[in-house]
Amino acid sequence: MADSKSKSRPGTGITDQEALDFHKQGRPGKLEINPTKPMATQRDLSLAYSPGVAVPVKAIAADPATAYDYTSRGNMVAVISNGTAILGLGNLGALASKPVMEGKAVLFKRFADVDSIDLEIDTENVDEFINCVRYLGPSFGGINLEDIKAPDCFIIEQRLRELMDIPVFHDDQHGTAIIAAAGLINALELTGRDLKTAKLVCNGAGAAAIACVELIKSMGFNPENIILCDTKGVIYQGRSEGMNQWKSAHAVKTDKRTLAEAMQGADVVLGLSQKGAFSEDMIRSMADKPIIFAMANPDPEITPEEVARIRDDAIMATGRSDYPNQVNNVLGFPYIFRGALDVRATTINDEMKIAAVNALASLAREDVPDDVVAAYQGARPRFGAQYIIPVPFDPRLISAIPVAVAKAAIESGVARRDMPDMEAYARELSARRDPIASTLSQLYERVRRHQKRIVFAEAEEEQVMRAALSYANQGLGTAILLGREDLIEATAERAGIDLNRPGLEIVNARISKRGDTYIDYLYARLQRQGYLHRDVTRLIHNDRNHFAACMVALGDADGMVTGVTRNYSTALGDVRRCLDDKPGHRVIGISIVLARGRTVFVADTAVHDMPTAVELADIAEEAAGFARRMGYEPRVAMLAYSTFGHPSGERSERVREAVGILDKRHVNFEFDGEMSADVALNRKTMESLYPFSRLSGPANVLVMPAFHSAAISTKMLQELGGSTVIGPLLVGLDKPVQITSMGAKDSDIVNMAAIAAYGAGA
Template identity: 65%
Template sequence: MSKEKEPITDADALAYHAEGKPGKVAILPTKPLMTQRDLSLGYSPGVAVPCLEIAKDPLKAYDYTARGNFVAVISNGTAVLGLGNLGALASKPVMEGKAILFKRFADVDAIDIEVDTRDVDEFVNCVRLLGPSWGGINLEDIAAPECFIIESRLKECMDIPIFHDDQHGTAIITAAALINAANLTGRKLANMKVVVLGAGSAGIACLELIKRMGIRHENALLVDKQGVIYEGRTEGMNQWKSAHAVKTNKRTLEEAMQGADLFMGLAAKGAVTKEMVKSMAKNPIIFAMANPDPEITPEEVYEVRSDAIVATGRSDYPNQVNNVMGFPYIFRGALDVRASQINEEMKIAAAEAIAKLARDDVPEEVSAAYSGRKMHYGPEYIIPAPFDPRLMTTVPVAVAEAAMKTGVARRPIVDIAAYRKELAARRDPTASAMQQLFEKVRHNPQRVIFAEGEEEKIIRAAIQWRDNGYGQPILVGRTEKVKNAAAGMGVDLDGITIANAAVSPHVDAYIDHLYPRMQRKGFLWRDVARMVKNDRNIFAACMLQLGHGDALITGVTRNYTVSLDNISRVIDTKPGEFLFGITLAVVKGKTLFFSDTSVNELPESPQLAHIAVKTADLARRLGHTPRVAFLSFSTFGNPMREKAARIRDAVKALDEMQVDFEYDGEMSAAVALN
């Protein structure tokens, strides 16, 4: 559980935000605008009709506009991450990032709004007046105590969900972890002694939520920089801290930790010592959630308390308290019932739903993605993994049901089973599957050979492979050329191998492997030697074939066909298999698999059937339910042409194979995509 190498550099972060269209968000139309009729419907005069309907009934805005799936991420930049008061404009990258998390995880459209004022009245009035634009508001990175005042006042004057994620998002995930940690250690919340370090927005929100769930006021000590918050204290106090002051003789964190069952840290690195942990009760629960480094690391805890349950805010330790498990799905459920607010019951329902997921059996797609970790309910798995696809079909349902039970839902959901299916359809299975694949590779590192190792794009890819912990990158190229290119880019090649054919100790072995394959195809030994030494694709393919790498990447400087021909000279297909190409197209969240698009010019019916089976298998492994369409210029025999018989026979072949996926054909592309 050692700390991972920093996955990105400053240059990486700036390049990510600047490349292509600057920033991370854009607006895409949801209706066609191709003809004069489309223009007349979408704008004047047609747009007047929904305007009049909304004027008569404001709730019609949910039917005729994007309001029902639209959230504003709003900040004044006074508490940006751990960077402090950077101002409204400098907070924009964070708010854009939050907006894309809404879309990525819960298919909620979001836009960032930066309000350039520290004045509470100005901020509240600005947001209130803009309120009709959105179905919900996510407040972000607003300093305490102003954040408490702003959220409270907006809730009073607006009839849409207002949610300060820095407070409630952290609190909900922490509460979910607490439910399971208490369960595993046989504790009841009412009997637990709690210490919360950090009296900012997150710390106070966490304490308030767990009190609503059963923690007793007198059993919870809130600690800030000045020490324990006790009745009668005046230094550094405000009304929000005072609400949690208790009668106690304890004044320091060290004293507060003695005999405590639960520690919740939302403060700073190194704030907790091993001696403090030693003094806690049996089977202590320690949530050290300071970012980027916790108050005490899990390694330090386990050195003195092997009986502890530990959670942090970091992805390289088990039990990551990550807000992304909460806010997208909470808003999803709230929006889907057109809730007028996100109340305490909805927050608790979300926490309980997240906790239950960790107790349920973990599906294969999740456990495979996080190989190397204990993915069954226990001390190292008290909350789900952030990329668990079940969150999308679980948390929104719990939130929506709580909204309906408490009377804040304006459009109750009648068929919950159908709603779950609708939520599943909103997921982007390719994105989820790719993330799971990345996690799987991280826990089973691979040696990847980059054949065009002198190219800047390839060098950057190799660096990303290294920095993300995916394995050993190998750049094929001339040593000095590769090093000079890296120096010009301002990057280091530590941990990256350069494979130079001119000095490789394996060249003779590669030649010996290739020559018997080529000598009856018009190539002399010296021809083969020249190919191995001068052609990077052939050299890289020899490396792969002889076990000096696990995968090969090429195709930046040479076209597909040339690259494939060179590799095929070195490596054979498996018995009973043949080469074919697959193209993945992701358009507006929908993933399409096209094959064969690059290898076989006119495959016969058995080959087409084989291609269909293999492509369906890939689609399934990437999280999709495969539905295969065999394309042709004709559709189900219209027009009937002899050349389409290959396609019809491929469909018959699948009939005989009794495959486990849906298929049909022949059909035109227009029919297949309808």
């Protein structure tokens, strides 16, 4: 029986099973540690460990500040929790909090290139917790406390701030407060309200809520206009039940006693409590143009759909990424720590927090430049009800927020390092960003908005079925499962997959009414290439790749994915029998290699065995065009074993000839060669030995001299270098088809399906 784990969580497009598989597959969890220095030879060992390591030891003992020069401390943050308030799920303990803490650690890395490790401390005793953390200072440049319940978190943070000389920042308090305040400033402006007169209700009086209220009061919000509520209702002066000193500090004189009463006529409501805490009646009773931030995770106090059903004048935000206006601390903590670490701040003070609020609020009001539009799924956002705050993938965040935070740290005297050239610092920050993850997420978003029908040619395979389900669940379009119903259903049953949902269609090639049409189409193409009618009939009835490719050719599907059960060249041959090349293009394979924070496109990794000079030039053009479509300005290196004529050889000649052909074509991208891979990828080597090179920076598109070198090098990078390799992606076919590697995982297959859908004009 299919169980609930295969049902999509409402609004998320993911199933519980997918979430479990995601965390389990490969190395369990989301983190691993990699050395940054070579550890290959006796010499390396002598330097990294005994005896060499003694030298930095003595240097640090003599001058502790040098720890920032000789160790990873300056870029290392600990994410620490005891699991007493995990998201909005409550107190589930230290161990259960680990997935969230690992998640925060990877967000640090992904968004701001901050190295981070999660530490789960198994105690609810405040003193024990403090004692455990207070001695960790030498290891880290900062401490990010997470998901610790109120009021313990207030005591813990306060004490640790006093005891430690590095930033200690409770993300749920200040991260949330900073983002909520930025969103609120903008929402108030959009609705023509004044900070001093607006009336606000905050539901929840825990870590996040108290910090939000404190921050907005410090920014000028009138304390008398704020009512705080908790599980016992309104926090009024004189209340004794369920109180603590932090709640008391915000108790107001009022005769309102329930959340429903408090929300009547309110301009703003902040939800930092629990799923479903706001009723439709409460929302109905608010003032005109209400501002509703339902920030509980993973499920908000009320959903945007529920609000939209009852009123059309609200500005609505949630903590989630699948709705507009995501007010979530992910917009803050990576960048705030980035700025604090870069000036070696001793703390994160109010000045730095307010600088972050203002930077974030103003970013949403700025015109979105062209190169940022892609982060917004191609639609240029305009400051307004649906866009009060930037999205986490906005590439401007990495420079805007850390710069503001670093400046504020310097001006308020808590920086231990000056940053004399802020413009250079902003440029450095931008270079830390690797656009590929945002490119892929933009690609997904675009597909979601222009959904496509993708045929999964090997749907009887379990991982293909999971990928198809995920494609449909993520709202990317219709997944067509090609295969025999009985086999598909049996596999689904065995794997506990529920196929009974919209967005999935099963097509059986043997009994399809379209079979004859496909046979006629294919016979017309192949009759003069040695195929008899009966051969073609067999191909359509028995071979999934031919049937699927004909579906695409004749418009019954927008794109196709295959490759799990058959080798690449066989699958490619099948497809090309049915589909033409795009006019004026050459079909090639491009692999995207993600390594050490860099993204490099490698071509041709699939089609041309020993390309001629003309073919190499064509490959360069296709690959450069693809890189540009993915958001990169191409710098193409035509690779060989030699560099600019040395040593000479026949294959290098051909590459040189290709460079000459590109010169004559006056292409609109940078290219040069022939050159070896180390020169292409290492700016210093290029500048010192070949200052005449025409590339303005390290190459990001590598055109390989032949298929074998391309395939061997990408596979070696994947297996030995720990790189992530996406592809080869097929480029240049008239209709989009992607071929996975044999035995690909469901996540790889769904990526390929999304890329095919994108290629179909999503």
